[in-house]
Amino acid sequence: MPADTNPWGVPGLRAFQWTGSLPVVSTGPTLSIVMPVYNEPTWVTGSLNDVAVAVAAAPFTDVEIVVVDDGSTDATASVLDELELTLPLRVIHQQNKGRFEARRTGIEAARGDYVLLIDSRVSIRPDALAFVAGAHADGGEVGTWNAHVDMDLDGNPFARFWNVLTEASFARYFDDPRTTSFGLEDFDHFPKGTTCFLVRRSEMLAAIAEFRSHFSDMRNANDDTNLIRILASGDRINISPGFSCTYSGRSGLRPFLRHARHRGVVFVDGFLRPGTRFLPALLAFYPASVGVAAWALRSVRRLVALPLAAGVLFAAAGVAKRRGWRDVLVLAVLGPPWLLAYGAGVWQGLGLMLRGRRVQ
Numbered sequence: 001m002p003a004d005t006n007p008w009g010v011p012g013l014r015a016f017q018w019t020g021s022l023p024v025v026s027t028g029p030t031l032s033i034v035m036p037v038y039n040e041p042t043w044v045t046g047s048l049n050d051v052a053v054a055v056a057a058a059p060f061t062d063v064e065i066v067v068v069d070d071g072s073t074d075a076t077a078s079v080l081d082e083l084e085l086t087l088p089l090r091v092i093h094q095q096n097k098g099r100f101e102a103r104r105t106g107i108e109a110a111r112g113d114y115v116l117l118i119d120s121r122v123s124i125r126p127d128a129l130a131f132v133a134g135a136h137a138d139g140g141e142v143g144t145w146n147a148h149v150d151m152d153l154d155g156n157p158f159a160r161f162w163n164v165l166t167e168a169s170f171a172r173y174f175d176d177p178r179t180t181s182f183g184l185e186d187f188d189h190f191p192k193g194t195t196c197f198l199v200r201r202s203e204m205l206a207a208i209a210e211f212r213s214h215f216s217d218m219r220n221a222n223d224d225t226n227l228i229r230i231l232a233s234g235d236r237i238n239i240s241p242g243f244s245c246t247y248s249g250r251s252g253l254r255p256f257l258r259h260a261r262h263r264g265v266v267f268v269d270g271f272l273r274p275g276t277r278f279l280p281a282l283l284a285f286y287p288a289s290v291g292v293a294a295w296a297l298r299s300v301r302r303l304v305a306l307p308l309a310a311g312v313l314f315a316a317a318g319v320a321k322r323r324g325w326r327d328v329l330v331l332a333v334l335g336p337p338w339l340l341a342y343g344a345g346v347w348q349g350l351g352l353m354l355r356g357r358r359v360q
Contacts, residue, residue: 028059028060028061028133029060029061029112029113029114029133029142030060030061030062030063030111030112030113030114031055031060031061031062031063031064031112031113031114031115031116031129032063032064032065032066032106032107032110032111032112032114032115032116032201033051033055033063033064033065033066033115033116033118034066034068034103034106034107034110034115034116034117034118035047035048035065035066035067035068035106035117035118035119035120036068036070036099036102036103036106036119036120037067037068037069037070037072037076037080037102037120038069038070038071038072038076038096038099038102039072039073039074039076040072040076040120040121041072041074041075041076041079043120043121043248044067044076044079044080044120045079045083046123047118047119047120047121047122047123047124048065048067048083048085050122050123050124050126051065051116051118051124052085052086052087053126054124054125054126054127054128054129054130055087055129057126057127057129057130058129058130058133059130059133060112060114060129060133062111062112063087063088063112064087064088064089064090064110064111064112065085065087065088065089065090066090066092066106066109066110067080067083067089067090067091067092067106068091068092068094068102068103068105068106069091069092069093069094070094070096070097070098070099070101070102071093071094071095071096071097077093090109092105092106092109096219097218097219098217098218098219098220098221098223099219099223100211100213100218100219100221100223101218101219103117103194103223104208107201107204107205107208108205110201112201113200113201114142114198114199114200114201115198115199115200115201115204116129116196116197116198117194117195117196117197117198117199117204118195118196118197118245119194119195119196119247121247121248121249122149122195122196122245122246122247122248123245123246123247123248124147124196124244124245125243125244125245125246127242128147128196128242128243128244128245129198129243131240131242131243132145132198132238132242132243142198142200143235143238144197144198144199144200144203144231144235144236144237144238145197145198145199145237145238145239145240145243146190146191146192146193146197146228146237146238146239147195147196147197147198147239147243147244147245148177148191148239148240148241148242148243148244148245149191149193149195149196149244149245149246149247150244150245150246150247151163151166151246151247151249152246152247152248152249156249156251157326157330157333157334158249158250158251158252158253158255158256158330158334159247159248159249159251160326160327160330161256161330161331161334161335161338162249164318164323164327164330164331166191168317168321169191170189170190170191172186172189172190173189173190173191173239174191177241178240178241179238179239179240179241179242180238180239180240181236181237181238181239182232182236182237182239183232183236183237184229184232184233187228187229187232187277188271188276188277188278189277190237190239191239192224192225192228192237192239193224193225193228194223194224194227194228195224195245195247196245197228198243199231203231203234203235204227204231207227207230207231208227210230211226211227211230212226213226213269214268214269214272214349214352214353214356215269215349215352215353215356216352216355216356217352217356220262220265220266220269220349220352221266221269222266222267222269222270223266224266224270225266225270225271226269226270253337256334256338257337257338257341258341260337260338260341260342260345261341261342261344261345261348262345263342263345264341264342264343264344264345264346264347264348264349265345265346265348265349265352266349267282267342267345267346267349268282268345268346268349268350268352268353269349269353272349272350272353282346285343285346286346286347286350289343289347292306306336307336307337308336310335310336310339311331311332311333311335311336312332313335314331314332314335314336315328315329315331315332315335317331318331318332
């Protein structure tokens with residue numbers, strides 16, 4: 001094999017040598033990997049490389065990859081068109097409609113019994129698919145699996161900040177990561193997302209048909225929480241460190257703030273609903289933020305003191321949670337600008353919801 005190639009025939013991908021034994025299975029559930037992509041020419045090939053390794057170690061059959069280019073404006077489209085894989089690959093190009101619609105397109109085009117939803121910045125663990133397929137080997141169902149997501153924190157304070165927030169919000173799981181499951185009764189206490197998510201295709205299609213957003217523009221929709229909540233109303237969602245992946249977050253202050261604002265928008269779509277865990281805090285945020293803003297705008301001194309006080313409160317929360325000094329530092333520094341951007345997104349989400357209702 002030439003030095004600049006690899007087992008999957010994708011130029012530029014790093015080679016991975018699997019040293020374990022591959023299962024010999026003549027029959028098994030079929031699998032479609034569905035990846036929505038938007039302006040990710042650098043990451044997409046590495047993610048597909050890792051998927052190929054995980055597939056090789058698992059007893060799925062007739063595996064295919066469906067990549068949906070959601071109207072990328074950079075070199076992503078050409079990178080995808082030049083990919084060559086040993087696994088069957090289909091690339092679908094569409095106008096930008098947002099991640100929900102890109103996933104819908106991919107799932108509808110897929111042919112597998114199961115679909116693995118995965119994002120382009122995700123590195124799936126080599127034995128992750130073999131782990132979840134163990135139930136099928138014993139004659140059972142593979143089930144629905146939400147991946148345990150580890151963030152790549154190396155040299156990225158912005159990823160570290162998000163990691164602290166995530167682990168604090170879902171401490172019931174992260175304080176003791178283990179193989180378990182959750183349903184509607186404890187849904188909001190567990191991390192979830194379609195970043196790396198395995199589900200029977202027919203069940204996901206049914207959930208998509210039932211899905212409703214507060215917003216008329218689906219690019220702003222919360223495609224993670226609401227979809228998985230529908231699935232959890234039928235069967236419990238499994239989660240385990242055995243089915244895990246690593247997420248490489250964006251770096252840089254501007255992408256961080258842009259992402260924070262967007263997360264505020266989709267938070268409204270996901271949790272401004274009866275019975276959700278974060279609904280009381282969300283409802284309290286609106287009058288509280290108006291009151292704080294009115295207080296701060298009375299003088300320049302107060303405007304200066306407000307972010308400093310917010311940074312101290314963020315740091316104190318980190319100390320109370322017994323986080324390391326790096327975590328406490330990023331909370332103190334990034335907490336105030338994150339709160340401003342996220343809060344703006346929460347207000348924007350309310351406006352989009354009210355506007356959507358007027359349109360309807």
